[in-house]
Amino acid sequence: MLLTITKYMLFKINTLSQLFLLVLILLNCTSQRKKDAADFFLKGNQALNQKNYAEALRLYDEAIAKNADFSDAYLNKGITLLKLGRTNDAHEILSEAIRIDPTLVQANLVRAEASLNLGRLNDAKADLEQIEKEYKDSTRFHLVKGNLLDAQGNSSQAIPEYDRALQLSKTNIEAYVNRGAVYYRMGSYTEARLDFETAVALDPAQPQALNNLGLIASRNHQWQQAIAYFDQVLSRDPSEPYSLNNKGYALLQSGKPEEAKVLIERSLEKLPENGYALRNLGMYYQQKGSTQEALKSFNKAIDIAEPVELLYGLAGQAYHAQKNMAEACRIWKQGVVLKDSLAIAEAGKYCR
Template sequence: MFCISSCDKNRQRERDAFFVKGNLKLNEGEHSEAIRYYSEALKIDSNFADVYNNRGIAFYEERMYGQAVLDYTQAIQLKEQFTDAYYNRANAYYQLGQLEKSLQDLDSVKKYYPDSAYVFFTEGLTLTEVGEYDRAIQSMNQSVALDSTNAEAYVNRGTLYYYQQNFVKAKNDVHKALIFDPKEANAFNLSGLLHTEEKNYEQALSAFNQALELTPYQPFFLNNRGYLYLQTDSLEQAKQDINQSIRLDARNAYAYRNKGIYYLKNGQPQEAVRSLEQALSISERTDKTHYYLGMAYIDLGKKEEACIALSKAKLTKQTEAVRIYQQHCL
């Protein structure tokens, strides 16, 4: 009896030692080492929910999102009300593009933490990805109500207002974000987008440059500055920023849309079609892409294809798309 009890205690101490070492490596950002220590702990005790959750975090940080989901799921099976694991799995599902599953996990977390500002913030991000902007704004409103100092929440709500072309509210949120965090790069990026819409190109360039000073080589900021350069016909500068953006993130639909605009302005409609179709293959909701695709087909003399694209563009109530459609397709 004494031997069995003593051996069990020794194995538990060994398991806990690996767990602690894994936590230290996780905190130090040495994720591969953390995974190794957590795996050793699980060899000793395969029913340790906290180890699965923490190893899932390490996998997540290594962008191994599928492995992270497996570990979070195992943690939840071992500890039914493991809200941290539900929240972590929601983030992993988000990265995998499994957005409905992400929202389901966030609902599970809200049952236990109905006053968590960050849960509503994450829900708002996920709803944005599925295109439910009104619901996303409601979630961001709830997040702001629970934590009125979170600059990120203001920026993301402002971005939603920008998508809805409610530029006054978007500007107000940029202002609030910069009050709480004067170095919030995303706020400067959104400010640049708003100035671009209003054709205040000098202010837009200044804002994008400030964003890039705070976060150099951020692909979305580079792409947005590239779009600004397109508006001022600074085509070589636009090309440089857009190509750099694609090299850094090949899944940004707006970068391919902007590359399509570049080819249109450069008199290369066939290349424009390829880039614009690439944008739509990533996301059908990429703003103004159908309009530019219609314009490219017009330049190629392909009326039927142009009218199909423009008919989709005018559904978004773009004034110019409606005008071009009426001019060429009626």
């Protein structure tokens, strides 16, 4: 699962399970329908491996139509639905696979990932606990467990799970990216950078790691280097909303506000509820002296009720520019409670 943590919009990999391309062995099977089901299943696996998800889904449905108790076909159909972003449907299909065959522990692992993506943390925990003995030496299991612990707010406990995942597989790119994201949020930027760089060494086009390296460069005010990282993501996916917004922020800091505004607005077209992009749009208007427009964007971001660094400090500054000290101090004091560093500094200066 791709985690979003950020000064500018850092994210983790959205954990979709690797393919379980299970080979069906038909022993003493004389049923033509079951043989046909097996053929459709194997063809579905081939399509899934080729990332032809629509065709894979059709073939698994054909297999299930021939054999309604074909648990492996339900499992791989569930994986396909996850790849298509149909997480609720995937969860239902995986539950059916488990109902048909309670020993099919692969389905519990994939369903745990689906539950995690849906925010059903207790369900994910129950599935992982059920299969922990069988999966104690699985890099995937420890990756998903680390993601769950992080989602539960236990980031320090997530790190050893990512460590174990990487001990079991030195090429688990998701574990490097997700451990790096946790290190970043904990303020361990050197460790985070090393994890992201390792992920890029394994896959030079890895978008999350490239984006996050751009964020570290941004923290160091290395704006051109940051832009170069974001451009690597955008060269392959020009509409990727996080890197669009992050590049926009870097351009704002580089004296190129009009270019920045274009990218930030494109990001908001893709993700209208992106609090960081709304904050950055407010910063653009603040730079242009359009205080009322800035406040509209800041207040939209505040209404989303997600943590956005510096947001309350900036909103208070906009009210201060309007000489509305009562509202400025109200916003800054809210920011103090939320540990907004700019709000803390401004409240200490102006509000008694």
